[in-house]
Amino acid sequence: MSGLVVVGVDGSASSLAAVDAAAHEARLRGAGLRIVHAFVWPATHVPLGPWPLGPPEGGIRNMVEHLVAEAVQRARAAAPEVDVGHVVVTGEPLTVLEAQSRAAELVVVGSRGMGGFVGLLVGSTAVHLVAHGRCPVLVVREQPRAPGPIVLGADGSPAGERAVDFAFAEAAFRKADLLALHAWTTWNAPLPPPRDPSLPYANPPGALAAEEDRLLSEALAGHQDRYPEVPVEHRVVHGRTREVLIEASRSAQLMVVGARGRDGFAGLLLGSVSQALLHHAHCPLAVVRGAGEHR
Structure with missing residues (x-):
């Protein structure tokens, strides 16, 4: 393994498209792939686990584990030969991904995240990461890739x-x-x-x-x-x-x-x-x- 590709995930369709692209990039480079989720504590003190009266699979912790597991499974299906790791880091997404970019040769993000507003083509994380990342940043949209140059x-x-x-x-x-x-x-x-x-x-x-x-x-x-x-x-x-x-x-x-x-x-x-x-x-x-x- 000669390098590291980092992809930020938040469970959105855009970030899952980014996982596919990142797995492809890691395979081409012979690099490892790290799936990163930035966890932001809710403004209200919501418990991380399921509510006592709710389903056992509920709660923020289970939701995060599920979306990261889905991203890992997707990456391994797209590029079985790539070494896929994952990490959940507490912090604001831009700060977390900027720190991750220091050790990466490429960071991949979706054009819009879970907090994206309808009508906006690019989310704030993508814009700010391009401005502050320490390595090249690849911004991916959900459309299929064209076969052109x-x-x-x-x-x-x-x-x-x-x-x-x-x-x-x-x-x-x-x-x-x-x-x-x-x-x-x-x-x-x-x-x-x-x-x-x-x-x-x-x-x-x-x-x-x-x-x-x-x-x-x-x-x-x-x-x-x-x-x-x-x-x-x-x-x-x-x-x-x-x-x-x-x-x-x-x-x-x-x-x-x-x-x-x-x-x-x-x-x-x-x-x-x-x-x-x-x-x-x-x-x-x-x-x-x-x-x-x-x-």
């Missing part, structure tokens, strides 16, 4: 380098194609150095597009050498990053992005693109924080 939202920034690493490794694990997608507009593209400052138009038509294509190629170059078995498609699109990536997620089996892009503001834990994808991506989303972003 892994889509990497790449912007060529140093902050996104770890996301590129993760996407290539994941494509190798899954034996999947990788679509490296870079979107740009004239408002977010850095200007290339002028070729001749004395000319009225220092950069000829097409210079911005060529510069963006170069940035993507440079971001991928070393990774393609390390993963020659991964088929990679480069795609540079003139358009708003959020809209381009959300549309690409419709046919993807996984979307991978960094937590913050090249135009992110210092001090922000999540950029606008990763936040938008958390709420609107049509496939599972992996958010990978860059070096120095953990606090």
Whole structure:
């Protein structure tokens, strides 16, 4: 066993979908799987055991044991060769899962938990864990996984380098194609150095597009050498990053992005693109924080 995948469960349909995905990820990595339930004491002093006049299988303790046992059984059915462990930790889910992420190579959560409100696409635990987790976080929806490529939202920034690493490794694990997608507009593209400052138009038509294509190629170059078995498609699109990536997620089996892009503001834990994808991506989303972003 070379690592650990952690999945948070709360008995919701979304967290059970996360268990399936986490078991799959652990099998691909040859890693162990730890199923974690964060137990929050009720505000009122409700006894943990069954009520004296109620059924013997009632009570909070039995409910927790049942939902964890169901998750363990589901994981073992999905990946019998994976070593599955479980733990119930007293504490608020975000605090518990953030602590668990320190020893994990991947944390998997459902997009919405038991406390999710109707109409909300992503629960608060998923959003906050993506911002504060110490390892990549995979957010899973209940829909079946599409058979398409892994889509990497790449912007060529140093902050996104770890996301590129993760996407290539994941494509190798899954034996999947990788679509490296870079979107740009004239408002977010850095200007290339002028070729001749004395000319009225220092950069000829097409210079911005060529510069963006170069940035993507440079971001991928070393990774393609390390993963020659991964088929990679480069795609540079003139358009708003959020809209381009959300549309690409419709046919993807996984979307991978960094937590913050090249135009992110210092001090922000999540950029606008990763936040938008958390709420609107049509496939599972992996958010990978860059070096120095953990606090």
